[in-house]
Amino acid sequence: EAGVAQSPRYKIIEKRQSVAFWCNPISGHATLYWYQQILGQGPKLLIQFQNNGVVDDSQLPKDRFSAERLKGVDSTLKIQPAKLEDSAVYLCASSRSGTDSYEQYFGPGTRLTVT
Amino acid sequence: AQRVTQPEKLLSVFKGAPVELKCNYSYSGSPELFWYVQYSRQRLQLLLRHISRESIKGFTADLNKGETSFHLKKPFAQEEDSAMYYCALLRAGNMLTFGGGTRLMVKP
Numbered sequence: 001e002a003g004v005a006q007s008p009r010y011k012i013i014e015k016r017q018s019v020a021f022w023c024n025p026i027s028g029h030a031t032l033y034w035y036q037q038i039l040g041q042g043p044k045l046l047i048q049f050q051n052n053g054v055v056d057d058s059q060l061p062k063d064r065f066s067a068e069r070l071k072g073v074d075s076t077l078k079i080q081p082a083k084l085e086d087s088a089v090y091l092c093a094s095s096r097s098g099t100d101s102y103e104q105y106f107g108p109g110t111r112l113t114v115t
Numbered sequence: 116a117q118r119v120t121q122p123e124k125l126l127s128v129f130k131g132a133p134v135e136l137k138c139n140y141s142y143s144g145s146p147e148l149f150w151y152v153q154y155s156r157q158r159l160q161l162l163l164r165h166i167s168r169e170s171i172k173g174f175t176a177d178l179n180k181g182e183t184s185f186h187l188k189k190p191f192a193q194e195e196d197s198a199m200y201y202c203a204l205l206r207a208g209n210m211l212t213f214g215g216g217t218r219l220m221v222k223p
Contacts, residue, residue, distance in 0.1 A: 003158065004158075031209065033210075040124075040215070041215055042119075042201050042203075042213030042214050042215050042216050043159070044213070045212075048210060055208055056210060093159075101209050102147070102205060102209060103161050103164075104161070104211065106158045106159040106160065107158065108158055109158075
């Protein structure tokens with residue numbers, strides 16, 4: 001099966017600019033996750049979708065971050081406006097439903113640099 | 116609140132030496148723990164799950180609820196084991212909390 005796809009792979013923007021990341025999960029995976037991984041740290045969950053509904057977004061800084069998964073497949077994560085501390089790798093992951101739902105499959109990530 | 120701690124940022128061993136990557140957790144419920152691995156230029160992927168009690172690539176991990184630990188062990192390290200290792204705790208709703216990671220370097 002094809003893996004989780006993300007684009008772009010790299011992005012450099014200036015602070016106060018906007019940026020959007022795209023994720024296409026593995027076909028048939030109902031659950032989609034966005035993580036933020038700051039250099040030297042482990043991934044931190046930002047938001048989890050089940051189909052096109054939000055399961056948890058308690059760690060998403062909603063004043064500047066937004067995410068959507070309109071048709072229950074692809075998802076976009078947006079930052080507007082960006083701050084220096086948003087520099088990180090943004091990882092998308094997906095998982096099946098049911099008994100195998102514990103395993104998350106990760107994309108290659110988007111490395112964001114805010115200058 | 117749940118937390119996962121990996122006290123070592125870097126662990127360097129020689130090929131053939133035993134390896135132990137430490138992981139401690141805090142969680143009020145019944146924990147379900149995992150080890151994820153990221154090899155150079157590859158994606159983060161699941162290595163093993165404590166419930167399965169399997170040995171994957173020679174690695175094992177035992178959940179010790181008394182010590183709230185889930186250390187990853189391998190008796191004889193190989194150069195291809197060099198990677199970033201993340202301990203993770205699964206909480207309600209299939210949400211993962213990751214530790215900070217340990218970089219394992221296996222020297223020839």
